[in-house]
Amino acid sequence: MHPRLELRNISKRYPGVVANDDVSLSIQPGEIHAVLGENGAGKSTLMKIIYGAAQADTGEIYCDGNAIAAHNPAMSRALGIEMVYQHFALFESVSVVENIALSASGAFDLPSLADKIRELSLRYGMPIDPHRQVHDLSVGERQRVEIVRCLLQAPKLLILDEPTSVLTPQAVVKLFDTLRQLAAEGCSIVYISHKLDEVQELCDTATVLRNGKVTGTARPKETTSLELARMMVGSKLPEMHVSPAAPSEKPVLEVRNLSAKARDHFGVDLKDVSFDVRGGEIVGLAGVSGNGQAELIALLSGERTHGHYDAIKIGGTPAAGLRPDERRKLGLAFVPEERLGRGAVPSHTLWENAVLTAHRLGTVSKGLVDRRKASIFAAGVIDRFKVKANGPGATAQSLSGGNLQKFIVGREIALAPKLLLVSQPTWGVDVGASAFIRQTIVDLSRAGTAVFVVSEELDELFEICDRLLVICQGQVSPSLVRTSTDREEIGLLMTGRKMSKDRSGDVALQD
Amino acid sequence: MRFRIEQRPEPSAAMRIAAPVLASILTLIVGSLFFASLGHDPLPTLYAFFVEPLSSMNGLSEWLLKASPLILIACGLAIGFRANVWNIGAEGQFTMGAIAASGIGLFWPNPDSALLLPLMFLAGMAAGMAWAAIPAFLRARMNTNEILVTLMMTYIATLFLSYLVHGPWRDPAGFNYPQTALLPTGALFESFDPAYRLNPSIFITVIAVLVMWLFTDRSFLGYKMSVSGAAPLAARYAGFRESAAVWIGLLAGGAAAGVAGMAEAAGPLGQLSPQISPGYGFAAIIVAFIGRLNAFGIVLGGLLMSLLFLGGEGVQMTLALPSALTRIFQGILLFFLLAADFFIFYRIRVVRPARDAHVLETARVAGD
Structure with a gap:
């Protein structure tokens, strides 16, 4: 039997970079195949080549044993290759079924399309109401829309680019169930990721890329994560040193009953946010993106000011009405999400x-x-x-x-700084540099600086933070001590589910 | 075969030098073809355009005299343009500067006072700034579009001038011509040489160029303005006030244009009439961009623009070319100059044919 997809000696250069260097891989029908690599390893370029959005300089692509000449996305779709992007291409102001109809070829028959969406989404365990407006959907639900859009084409090969980066742990479990079901029905899946644990849980085979080259092919379920990581990074992994925190008496950052309306239609209102960050400790804010993190960080940095000056205090000084440069005089430094x-x-x-x-x-x-x-x-x-x-x-x-x-x-x-705000400290940063940045942040805090980290990567927060907060729909949970909480609890808070039992020790959670 | 436009990873240093050269060569070629196709021998025409105006002392004097206000105004405007503050109403600010300065010159009780010229200088600057302050206030407070407001304020200024010279300020001894009385000698810049019109006001421009260079290239305020222009979110991140950039940008343009208006009234004009500017305020916008918003680039741009003015008049008189022709030729040159700059930041690559059949799809994916 021919493999569903086979790449032979694919190379692609961009000015100054070799994105892919002599990459070969083959994917069988019904196989879940991981493409593992750090950021910049060439994963995205390879996927664009498979999908036909970019053309390889040299090398061949075979689909079910036939060479594909003059590759392009339309050809991919004709061959049954579909792709779910990391950043969704949905129109926010119209409904799910309208979005899908816009991207589908053929007659514009909304009622029958809505029926199909409902049926298909139920069959694969990710129910979605076709008539909801996209801007009302959570990120996880939007991803479902993208996947259902692909499934409507009855694909033979589905490509997913970092699909879990925006999902809660619980949503990841559901997504994996769907993907396994698809694979069991014979659909091949290419799963791009840099998260080892997910690949080990889900994938049958993994092709590891580093600097554009294939550094190994492995069966992730039979390989240790250390071996996979070595293939990805190529050298010894740096180790983190996190010594115990010694928080200062007085908080450096005090946020009290901070409420603010979203500035645009699709933003999130902040509701009665209160927390402290003390000198010498790292406090992390977990949450699925788009739950008010952007609003909160803009209010803390001073890019947006607030009428109640006492709502934010830096080093005891009311600061909510101050501009960023004035807050910096009080000892604030800030690393924003967009570089x-x-x-x-x-x-x-x-x-x-x-x-x-x-x-x-x-x-x-x-x-x-x-x-x-x-x-x-x-x-x-x-x-x-x-x-x-x-x-x-x-x-x-x-x-x-x-x-x-x-x-x-x-x-x-x-x-x-006396107070450091960091948003997504290691987004798009390779493993070695991430470890270095995290270690620097930890060292800074142990030298007495108060650090507030916003991140979507739970692993990162668990690695460096002393206390964790969770934001969901503009509300911030009471703080949880890192050593006495776990992913499951944080994950539940991220979805807005209220907790009944008190696990944080010092503060009772909402019931 | 298809072509694709790509951004260069770094602006090309070689292209920065080659662009003006390339533009000049293209202008000469296209211009020659253009003149030849209309039955004018290209070589004498180009000679009359570019060389003849500079081959006499009077020509040189006129060249600098016309370049001076262009450079002065462009320096002021470029400070705003660097911060994405688009003051295109320098013509109006120029007019108001000329009106205020002439008002002092005409009505100051002691026409022989040594303070007269300095007072006129201050009045011209203040009037230009005041005229620019209105759009600045409206933009900073109410977020109006300064492009529209500054442009419309120009018409108000022009009509105000027209009202003054037709009405209250009309010279009683002027045979009913719409113009004011001549300014007293104490209110005029004395020419370097009675035979030519070039006068010491050109030193104002020289100082303005140096100040502009210091401000944009060295000062922290200029740095903040360039951050506001290049990345408004970064300016907000650092806490640089957007309204400060708007105020400084507009006031700098207004001050420079107002002073240029004063120097024009106290220099070659000597009195006010309904038309006091051959379009300096608008031409200065082009000068600022030819000079790439850089102080010394603006000097070159101003000299070029002034030469185009002179050469255009020259060929109309000596070769009897229609004025429309000279304007088209000026347009060709400016077009190539600004278009060639494009290649500093972008390049064109050839894309092999068969592989890009489905442009739309590719665009959707590439935009991802």
Whole structure:
């Protein structure tokens, strides 16, 4: 029998990068095949080549034994290859069935299409109401819409790109059930991920990529996660050192009864948020994205101000009405989620981007920018944080995402803050650099800084945080001590399910 | 075969130098073809356009005289443009500057006072800034579109000038012409040489260029403005106030245009009439962009623009070319100059044919 899909010696270069270098793999019908790799390993490029959205420079693709010439997405669909993207392409203002009808070819028959959606989604255990508006759906539900859209085409091969990055642990379990059912019916699945535990739980085979090359093929269920990680990273994995926290007497950040309306139609209102962060401890905020994290972080950083000055206090000073630069004078530093365009100016050089927040550290004197000092500062950050860049004169946009993140984290830490806000500290950063960034954050907190981390990666939060908060629909849970909680409890809070038993020790949860 | 436009990972340094050269060569080629197709010998025409105006002392004097206000205004405007503050009403601010300065010159009790010119300078600057402050206030407070407001304020200024010279300020001894009396000698810049019109007001422009360079390239305030322009969210992240960028951007343009208006009234004009500007305020926008919003680039841009003005008049007079022709030629040059800049940031790549049959699908996926 021919494999469902076979890649032979695929190579693809972009200017300055070899995205895929002589990649070969083969996928049988009904197989769940993982493509594992760090960010930047070439996974996404490979998927675009399989789907026909990008063309390989050299190499061949065979589907059911036939070579595909002149590949493109329309051809893929004709062959039964469908793809669920990491970022959904849905129209927010119309209903589920209308969204699906827009992307389907053929007659526009909404009632019968709605019936099909209902039937199909029930059959695969992910019920969805075809008449709901997409902007009312949670991220997990939106993903279902994307999957159902693919299933309507009766695919022979389904590609999923990092499908669990936006899901709660419980939703992941449901997704896996659906995928197993699909595979049992003969559909092949390509599952792109960098999460080892998921791959081990779900996949039959794994192809591991590093720097565009295949570094190994494994049966994940029979391979230890350490072996897989070595294939991904290539070297010894760094270890984290988290010493016990010694929180300060007085909180550095106090948030009291903070409520705020969302600024746009699709945002989330914050409702009566209260918490503290003390010097020397790391407090993490868990939650599925789009539950008010963006609003909360903008209010904490000062990018958005608030009328009740006492709602946010930094070092005891009412700060809710202060602008970001005024809060920075109180000792705040902030690493935002978006690096290009928010944390750094894309077209500016690194030394110019150093001045963005480090202008208080002598890089500006008498109203003039001191280029020499700014360059020295930037060079220091580049050196200390091992940023791969062409010196302080390189533009921010020329750096890879992970390197720019190291630069921004480094710049903010170099400000010696009393309070550090970090949003998604290691998004798109490779394993080695992530460990380094986390370790730096831990070290900073142990030196007395109060750290508040927002992350969608539970693993990360469990690794570095002393206490955890969970945000769901604009409400923040009481804090949970990391050592006395677990993923299941956090996962339930993430879905908004109330807990009845008191596990946090100091505060009773809502009932 | 198809072509695809790609952003360069880094702006090309080689293209930065090659772009103006490329644009000049293309202009000469296309311009020659254009003149030849209409029956004008290209070489003498180009000579009359670019060389003849500069081959006499008077020509040089006129060249600098016309370049001065263009450069001065463009410097002020570029400060705003760098922060994405689009003041296109410099013409109106120029007019108000000329009106206020002339008002002082005409009605100051002591026409021989040594303070007269400095006072006129301040009045021109203040009037230009005041005219720009209205759109600044409306944008900062009510988020109105400054492009529309500054443009419309220009018409108000022009009509206000028209009202003054037709009505209250009309020269009683002027045979009913719509113009004011001549400014007293103490209210005029004295020419370097009586034979030519170039006067010391050009030093104002020289200083303005240096100040502009210092501000945009070295000062922290200029740095904040460039962050606001290049990445508004980063400016908000760092706590730089957007309203400050709006105010500074508009006031800088207004001040420069107002001073240029004063220098024009106290220089070559010597009095007010309904038409005091050959479009300096609008041409300065082009100068700012030809100069890539950079102080020294603007000097070159202003000199080029002034030469185009002079050369255009020259070929109309000596070769009897219609004015529309000269304007088309000026347009060709500006088009190539600005278009060539595109290649500093982008490049064009050839895409092999068969592989891209389904453009739409690819676009959907690529946009993902």
